[in-house]
Amino acid sequence: MIPKNYPRVIIEAVQPQIDCGRFPIKRVVDEKVVVSADIYKESHDKLAAVVKYRKHGAKVWQENPMVFVDNDRWQGEFEVAEIGPWEYTVEGYAERYLSWVDEITKKNVPGAILTSELLEGLAILKTSAGLAKGEDKAQLNAQIATIEGMMADEDQEVAIDQAICSTMQRLMAKYPDRSEGAECTPALQVYVIRPITRFAAWYEFFPRSQSTVYGQHGTLQDSRRRLADIKQMGFDVIYLPPIHPIGHAFRKGKNNSLVANPDDVGSPWAIGNEHGGHMALEPKLGTWSDWDQFVATCRELKIEIALDYVMNCSPDHPYVTKHPDWFYHRPDGSIKYAENPPKKYQDVYPLNFGTEDREGLWKEMLKIFLFWIEKGVTTFRVDNPHTKPVSFWEWVIAEVHKKHPQVVFLAEAFTKPKMMRLLAKAGFAQSYTYFTWRDSKQDLTDYVSELTAGPMKDYFTGNFFANTPDILPPILQIGGRPAFIMRAVLAATLSTVYGIYSGYELCENEPIPGKEEYLDSEKYEIKQRDWNAPGNIVAVITRINKIRRERPALHNYNDVAFLAADNPQIIAYYKMTADRSDIVICVVNLDPFGKQSSFIHLPLEKMGIREDEQFQAHDMLSDERYLWSGRTAYVELSPSGKMAHIFKIYRW
Incomplete structure (x- = not known):
C-alpha cells in the first residue's frame, strides 16, 4: 500500500538517550544538555533543525537552533533551570527559503529570465508572512509588496536583491515553513538533580559511638557536638547507619558473635523491637526532640543528612506479627532469616517483595521514605537494592519524586555491572562503585574512563567511598598512613562525589585476619576514638576538601x-x-x-x-x-x- 504520509526529513541517532529513551538521562540544575542527531533528506534541499525542551507538564516547547557539524550530524543545546523531570526532542525541516535563495543565486546570471523563480519565492515569503506576528508581519508584508512592485516594473535584479537581503533572511529565519519536516517522537527524558548530587563529600559515622565517655552509648546530642568538627574537615553530607530500635532476638555480639552478652548493643541493621520499627528511633539515641535539634544543627552548618534505608526486620519487628505474609517462609512455616553464603544473619528477616500483599508492602516502604523526608532527611543510601525488584525502585523513586524531586537516592549495590547500571537508569542518582578495589594504574584508568567518558556518564554518578563499615580494602590494611592519604586523594579528585567512614582519618586498619573486614567492627559494638591521635590525617583531608571546593575544575565529573x-x-x-x-x-x-x-x-x-x-x-x-x-x-x-x-x- 502506498503511504499517504511519510517523513520528508529523516532523524536518526539522537544523543544523549538511554536504552532508546526507556530511561531519562541525568543533569544538574543549570547544566547544559548537548543534543546531537543525524538529520538528512532526499534531494538537495537546505535543512534546518531545532532542539525542543520543556519542563514535564508544560504545554509550550522552548527551542534552540541546532548547527550543522559534518556528515549530516547536527548539534544543539539547552539548559535545565529547575530540578525535576524535563523532556526534549529534535525537529528537522526543509528550509524552503534558503533552498530558494541558493537556487536563484546560482541562476542569477546576465540575461537569465527568472520570473517563474521569483513567483516561487513570493509564495514561500507569503507563507512565512502568514506565520509572522506584530511588526515582523507588517515588515514582511511590506517587503513582499515592494518585490511585487519591482516585478511589475520588470526590475528583476532589484527584486531578487530585495528578496534575499539580510533583513529578509533574518525575518524568514524567525518564521520558517516547517511543513516539510519531522519531529523525533516520543520525546526523550532528562531528570534534573541538585548540584550536591554531583559534587559532595560524605562522612559516615555511628551516632551511638559519639559519646566522649568510654563505654557509654552515644546519643543524638553527642552527635550534634561532633558535627562542627566534621564540617571543619569540609564534609557536607552526614551519612547515618540505621538509627532505629534494634531487635533482641538472635542479637549479634562483638565481632559478629552468635552469642551476645547482656551489654552488647547489636547490629543497627537488625531493625525493630517493642519500641517500633523503621519509623521509630532507638531510645538510647534520644527523643524526637533530640532528632529535631540534630537536624537544625545540620541545617545551620549546611550539612545534609543521608540515612541508611534498610529493608531488614528483626524477628521482634512489629511487621513480623502484623504482616507475617511479607516475609519468606520455610516449608515448616517458620520465617527464613537472611543469608549471603557463607554469611548468615540470624538476627535479620528479609522482606519478600513478591508477597501476595505486594500493594500493602510496597506502599509501606514508600511511607517510610516519606516519613523520614518530613523529618529532614534529603538523601537515602539504600542497602542492597539489587536484591529487590528493579520495578519496585522505578515505582517508589518516581512516587517520592512527585512530592519531593530534590531527594537523592544512592545505591549500595556491590554487584554485577549490568545490575548496577540498571539501578542507576531506574532512578538512583548515585551508586557505590568498584573504586574500593581498583588499585593499579591500569585498573583505575580503565574504570574511571568507563564511568566518566562513556555512555554511563549520562546517568551514573559513582560515589567513591574509600572505606565502609563493611569493607577494609587490602591496600589500606597493608599500606598504612601513606595508603590512606593516597586513596583519599584518588577518591576525592577522580570523582566529584566521595566519602569516608569515620576512623579513616585515624588510619584505622586492623582487619579480621584473611578478610576485608574490620576487627572489632563498629557494626557490633560502640567505639570511642581520640580524634587527635598521633598519625591522624585530619589536616590532609581538610586540605583536600578545601581544594575541591575552591577549584571549579574539580567540580567536573565527566571526562577525566x-x-x-x-x-x-x-x-x-x-x-x-x-x-x-x-x-x-x-x-x-x-x-x-x-x-x-x-x-x-x-x-x-x-x-x-x-x-x-x-x-x-x-x-x-x-x-x-x-x-x-x-x-x-x-x-x-x-x-x-x-x-x-x-x-x-x-x-x-
Whole structure:
C-alpha cells in the first residue's frame, strides 16, 4: 500500500538517550544538555533543525537552533533551570527559503529570465508572512509588496536583491515553513538533580559511638557536638547507619558473635523491637526532640543528612506479627532469616517483595521514605537494592519524586555491572562503585574512563567511598598512613562525589585476619576514638576538601583525562573547565612503601598552552610552586614526604 504520509526529513541517532529513551538521562540544575542527531533528506534541499525542551507538564516547547557539524550530524543545546523531570526532542525541516535563495543565486546570471523563480519565492515569503506576528508581519508584508512592485516594473535584479537581503533572511529565519519536516517522537527524558548530587563529600559515622565517655552509648546530642568538627574537615553530607530500635532476638555480639552478652548493643541493621520499627528511633539515641535539634544543627552548618534505608526486620519487628505474609517462609512455616553464603544473619528477616500483599508492602516502604523526608532527611543510601525488584525502585523513586524531586537516592549495590547500571537508569542518582578495589594504574584508568567518558556518564554518578563499615580494602590494611592519604586523594579528585567512614582519618586498619573486614567492627559494638591521635590525617583531608571546593575544575565529573606517565606506579590525570580558565593536574604515587618518580607528558594544545610558554604549577597540597615549560614535567613522590600533588596551573 502506498503511504499517504511519510517523513520528508529523516532523524536518526539522537544523543544523549538511554536504552532508546526507556530511561531519562541525568543533569544538574543549570547544566547544559548537548543534543546531537543525524538529520538528512532526499534531494538537495537546505535543512534546518531545532532542539525542543520543556519542563514535564508544560504545554509550550522552548527551542534552540541546532548547527550543522559534518556528515549530516547536527548539534544543539539547552539548559535545565529547575530540578525535576524535563523532556526534549529534535525537529528537522526543509528550509524552503534558503533552498530558494541558493537556487536563484546560482541562476542569477546576465540575461537569465527568472520570473517563474521569483513567483516561487513570493509564495514561500507569503507563507512565512502568514506565520509572522506584530511588526515582523507588517515588515514582511511590506517587503513582499515592494518585490511585487519591482516585478511589475520588470526590475528583476532589484527584486531578487530585495528578496534575499539580510533583513529578509533574518525575518524568514524567525518564521520558517516547517511543513516539510519531522519531529523525533516520543520525546526523550532528562531528570534534573541538585548540584550536591554531583559534587559532595560524605562522612559516615555511628551516632551511638559519639559519646566522649568510654563505654557509654552515644546519643543524638553527642552527635550534634561532633558535627562542627566534621564540617571543619569540609564534609557536607552526614551519612547515618540505621538509627532505629534494634531487635533482641538472635542479637549479634562483638565481632559478629552468635552469642551476645547482656551489654552488647547489636547490629543497627537488625531493625525493630517493642519500641517500633523503621519509623521509630532507638531510645538510647534520644527523643524526637533530640532528632529535631540534630537536624537544625545540620541545617545551620549546611550539612545534609543521608540515612541508611534498610529493608531488614528483626524477628521482634512489629511487621513480623502484623504482616507475617511479607516475609519468606520455610516449608515448616517458620520465617527464613537472611543469608549471603557463607554469611548468615540470624538476627535479620528479609522482606519478600513478591508477597501476595505486594500493594500493602510496597506502599509501606514508600511511607517510610516519606516519613523520614518530613523529618529532614534529603538523601537515602539504600542497602542492597539489587536484591529487590528493579520495578519496585522505578515505582517508589518516581512516587517520592512527585512530592519531593530534590531527594537523592544512592545505591549500595556491590554487584554485577549490568545490575548496577540498571539501578542507576531506574532512578538512583548515585551508586557505590568498584573504586574500593581498583588499585593499579591500569585498573583505575580503565574504570574511571568507563564511568566518566562513556555512555554511563549520562546517568551514573559513582560515589567513591574509600572505606565502609563493611569493607577494609587490602591496600589500606597493608599500606598504612601513606595508603590512606593516597586513596583519599584518588577518591576525592577522580570523582566529584566521595566519602569516608569515620576512623579513616585515624588510619584505622586492623582487619579480621584473611578478610576485608574490620576487627572489632563498629557494626557490633560502640567505639570511642581520640580524634587527635598521633598519625591522624585530619589536616590532609581538610586540605583536600578545601581544594575541591575552591577549584571549579574539580567540580567536573565527566571526562577525566589521563596523562601518560613513564612509571607504572605514578598515575596522573587532569580536569579543566570548558573555557580552560581552571586546569588542575593530579599526580599520585600508587606505591605506599617506596619513593617513585616519573616524567609526565602534557597535552599542551588541549590545555591551551603554547610549546614555548612557561607556566606555573602550584601544588595546593604542599603550597610549593614549580615553573614548567614544554610537554614533559618531572615528579617525585615518597611515603616519607608527599604521596600526591594537586597542581593548579597558572599562565602568565
